[in-house]
Amino acid sequence: DAEKCDICTDEYMGGQHPANPNLLSPASFFSSWQIICSRLEEYNSHQSLCNGMPEGPLRRNPGNHDKSRTPRLPSSADVEFCLSLTQYESGSMDKAANFSFRNTLEVFLS
Numbered sequence: 142d143a144e145k146c147d148i149c150t151d152e153y154m155g156g157q158h159p160a161n162p163n164l165l166s167p168a169s170f171f172s173s174w175q176i177i178c179s180r181l182e183e184y185n186s187h188q189s190l191c192n193g194m195p196e197g198p199l200r201r202n203p204g205n206h207d208k209s210r211t212p213r214l215p216s217s218a219d220v221e222f223c224l225s226l227t228q229y230e231s232g233s234m235d236k237a238a239n240f241s242f243r244n245t246l247e248v249f250l251s
Contacts, residue, residue, distance in 0.1 A: 155201065163200045174199045 148154045155169030165172040175195035178184070184191055215223075223245045231241040 149201075155199075157201075165199055165201055171199055176200070 146154075150156050151166050151168040151170075155165035155171045158164035158166050158172075176197055176199060177193055177195060178191035179196055223242065226240060226242040226245060228241045230243045
């Protein structure tokens with residue numbers, strides 16, 4: 142919910158590419174990283190596991206994310222709530238899981 146991304150610089154998470162706002166700056170450490178296993182729906186429909194092949198460079202564009210895949214990014218309150226949880230893990234990691242830091246961070250709990 143911040144107005145601008147203070148850590149979106151090449152010395153931290155990576156600045157914006159000068160020619161494509163959806164990519165990281167070539168000067169960023171992360172600009173050579175690749176996406177893998179991003180098509181979960183496709184793998185699930187074919188009942189297959191991800192083969193681990195690169196699918197292209199990391200993409201970014203803070204505040205302009207694909208809302209069909211991620212309806213909203215976490216707010217400051219969401220982050221504070223997650224960080225306030227004292228139990229790291231409890232039970233399985235699925236939709237029926239109990240409150241814990243890991244289950245909340247991994248988005249198994251809303």
